[in-house]
Amino acid sequence: MKKFATLFGAALLAGSALGAVQAYAADDLTITSWGGAYQESQRNAFFKPFVDAGNKVTEAEYNGEIAKVRAMVEAKAVTWDVVDVDTQTALAGCAEGAFETIDWGKLGLDKSKFIGGDVTDCAVPNILYSTVAAYDTSKTKDPANLFEALYDTAKFPGKRALQKSPFVNLEWALMADGVAPEDVYKVLGTDEGVERAFKKLDTIKKDVIWWESGAQGPQLLADGQVVFATSWNGRFYNAIKTDKKPFKIIWDRQAPDWDWWAIPKGTPKLDGAYRFIAFASDPQRMADQTKWISYGPANKDAAPKIDPAILPDLPSAPDNLKTVFYPDPTFWGDKGDELRERFNAWLAQ
Amino acid sequence: MAMAQALPDDGVMRAADGTPLKVALARAERREKLKAMALVAPLFAFIIFSFVVPILIMLWNAVYDPDVSQNMPQTIQALKSWDGKDLPSEEVYAAFVADMKEAQKNKQTALIGKRLNYEMSGIRSKVVATGRKAATIEAGPYKDQVIAIDKVWGDPDTWATIKRSSSAYTPFYVLSMMDLRQNPDGHVEAVPADRAIYRSILVRTLGISLFVTLMTLLLGYPVAYLLATSPQKTASIMMMFVLLPFWTSLLVRTTAWMVLMQDGGVFAGMMHFTGITWFLNLIGALNGEPQLFKTRFATIVAMTHIQLPFTLLPIYSVMKTISPTYMRAAKSLGGTPFYSFVRVYVPQTLPGVAAGCLLTFILCLGYYITPALVGGPTDQMISGFIERSINSENNWGKASALGVILLTATLILYYVYNKLVGIDRMKLG
Numbered sequence: 003m004k005k006f007a008t009l010f011g012a013a014l015l016a017g018s019a020l021g022a023v024q025a026y027a028a029d030d031l032t033i034t035s036w037g038g039a040y041q042e043s044q045r046n047a048f049f050k051p052f053v054d055a056g057n058k059v060t061e062a063e064y065n066g067e068i069a070k071v072r073a074m075v076e077a078k079a080v081t082w083d084v085v086d087v088d089t090q091t092a093l094a095g096c097a098e099g100a101f102e103t104i105d106w107g108k109l110g111l112d113k114s115k116f117i118g119g120d121v122t123d124c125a126v127p128n129i130l131y132s133t134v135a136a137y138d139t140s141k142t143k144d145p146a147n148l149f150e151a152l153y154d155t156a157k158f159p160g161k162r163a164l165q166k167s168p169f170v171n172l173e174w175a176l177m178a179d180g181v182a183p184e185d186v187y188k189v190l191g192t193d194e195g196v197e198r199a200f201k202k203l204d205t206i207k208k209d210v211i212w213w214e215s216g217a218q219g220p221q222l223l224a225d226g227q228v229v230f231a232t233s234w235n236g237r238f239y240n241a242i243k244t245d246k247k248p249f250k251i252i253w254d255r256q257a258p259d260w261d262w263w264a265i266p267k268g269t270p271k272l273d274g275a276y277r278f279i280a281f282a283s284d285p286q287r288m289a290d291q292t293k294w295i296s297y298g299p300a301n302k303d304a305a306p307k308i309d310p311a312i313l314p315d316l317p318s319a320p321d322n323l324k325t326v327f328y329p330d331p332t333f334w335g336d337k338g339d340e341l342r343e344r345f346n347a348w349l350a351q
Numbered sequence: 352m353a354m355a356q357a358l359p360d361d362g363v364m365r366a367a368d369g370t371p372l373k374v375a376l377a378r379a380e381r382r383e384k385l386k387a388m389a390l391v392a393p394l395f396a397f398i399i400f401s402f403v404v405p406i407l408i409m410l411w412n413a414v415y416d417p418d419v420s421q422n423m424p425q426t427i428q429a430l431k432s433w434d435g436k437d438l439p440s441e442e443v444y445a446a447f448v449a450d451m452k453e454a455q456k457n458k459q460t461a462l463i464g465k466r467l468n469y470e471m472s473g474i475r476s477k478v479v480a481t482g483r484k485a486a487t488i489e490a491g492p493y494k495d496q497v498i499a500i501d502k503v504w505g506d507p508d509t510w511a512t513i514k515r516s517s518s519a520y521t522p523f524y525v526l527s528m529m530d531l532r533q534n535p536d537g538h539v540e541a542v543p544a545d546r547a548i549y550r551s552i553l554v555r556t557l558g559i560s561l562f563v564t565l566m567t568l569l570l571g572y573p574v575a576y577l578l579a580t581s582p583q584k585t586a587s588i589m590m591m592f593v594l595l596p597f598w599t600s601l602l603v604r605t606t607a608w609m610v611l612m613q614d615g616g617v618f619a620g621m622m623h624f625t626g627i628t629w630f631l632n633l634i635g636a637l638n639g640e641p642q643l644f645k646t647r648f649a650t651i652v653a654m655t656h657i658q659l660p661f662t663l664l665p666i667y668s669v670m671k672t673i674s675p676t677y678m679r680a681a682k683s684l685g686g687t688p689f690y691s692f693v694r695v696y697v698p699q700t701l702p703g704v705a706a707g708c709l710l711t712f713i714l715c716l717g718y719y720i721t722p723a724l725v726g727g728p729t730d731q732m733i734s735g736f737i738e739r740s741i742n743s744e745n746n747w748g749k750a751s752a753l754g755v756i757l758l759t760a761t762l763i764l765y766y767v768y769n770k771l772v773g774i775d776r777m778k779l780g
Contacts, residue, residue, distance in 0.1 A: 339475060347548050
């Protein structure tokens, strides 16, 4: 019995000593992103080199639910140290005090070098992506434009995969209903405009499979479950390049947006979070990321370092920008909650 | 008479040590009770902390709502003397500006806006914008400056809503989960039709649960009978077919149904192969290939499959206890096999049927993962909306209120069941 107690005590002691040493060596940073091909590219370009430099990283995934960040911050139990967010989440989270205010001096970065650096003071721009639709060229004929693809169920019978979110879907619905792109937010700002967008979505409601994580769109397309799928352009690029899928991206009315690094307020590993963001904002590493996914780096210094072969696949390629539609992140930062709730109610009806 | 001689003079029975027998007995009993209580204490403590306390917190969260009262203390104080008819006084606007400046500094404006927005759609963005602009107001008079920022502050209804939200306790969430709301005068009214979804979700949840329960009973009862009446060896082999899926994780089985039900998947392939697709097309019930994935049909099939053992096993164990002599007696008295079965056998299985059905029905009420994976947006049940309010809307009040509705519905059902069948008649085995 005594022997057992001694052994047990020794084990405890050893365990705690080991734990102490590790905690001293490096904070274990939890970094949350959007999973799939995108997180894979971040793993290759940022997480692995960061770990090689003597840090510890635990990865987590989410589908952009800002509610999860808010819940952590409100409960004062923040377990995510760095989160990859889209612009509306960055703005809404900033207004609600869910994110730390970024101290660019502490990062050692020049804000003016970043595209969109002054859009919010709670996040650091990371990449430029775009919401697009795509189809399988071996099964579906070329549509004339985006709205024919999404809304002309007579010409293209079959299901469509759309994101389970009002973001971009409402704008596209209004444009498909004949609203000029420059008037979209004026219309969507009114109750009648919101009604109109949902009325248009009603016309394809029974033909839609709603996806929640970015990998689902290309997957549904690959499985032949849908004729058109929306997703983020990098996800389709990855399916085309890596999985050799005969997909084609519809750049018509592509909806570009940023992704950002944000720090949930109250994280105990604030310094580590800053170190990681500075590390991941390095121009060379940002340019490296384009080897694995077709998103444009937000750091202007990274642009000359990008492999020219990938340039035509970026949302910012001149050919892809011809009929671009720029979503208004401020509109979504302010109205996102209301519209999401309305959207959820509409879905359930 | 020998007993009577042992009695002492005072007429009290005593134990060997002279204490009155009653006291000694009570003492011994108390010791036993304490021992028994010590044995159940861990479970009792576990239930208190893992079950009772969370439910109490949930009930509390459904009515507790401090966002406005915490972040607009001065405005609420000033609004106390407001009569609610015309616009509030200058004093209220001054307090409002002070509160908004403070909230802007602490980045709380969006929280205030979010809370008010539940009752006044569209006000969230106005509160946030007002917060930004209020920070630049240097001096009074405040009233006109505030109304100049947004005309919503010139509407008495806005202030009535703020005044109503000023208490830390609100019936708002529970009301809205019944598609009701308070209008600015405080009267309860129905919400507009395009927002009224919760009653239909409750009806849907009850409907799907009832249907699945009936299906499991219809499918499970004959199988249970077969199992109970077959020779031991055959029965134990057949039992494996029931139990193996029962032991498989719910998530695994649901995922399997996803694969089976996919468009062009195994299920559709079998329908095609057997000619069912052709036949359905012929009679016009179907146009082209069947689309089963993300439908009510897929949800009900998958749920029935998962719930089948829960209905079947209690019925089976009750059937095992029914002696075959009853049926023999019924037949010997001239009953046809059908008549004897219906009048003699079935009534004896009712406690098992009741237990199995109640178990399945109550489990179905809480289904989340199966409708989420194989059902479409209109097949989601209450639990799915609880998840969505927490993970996508960060609305714990709403999630708690939905939980309260679900709990109440379950308790009412239990009560009705107890009245009709009697819980003491229920047999799980």
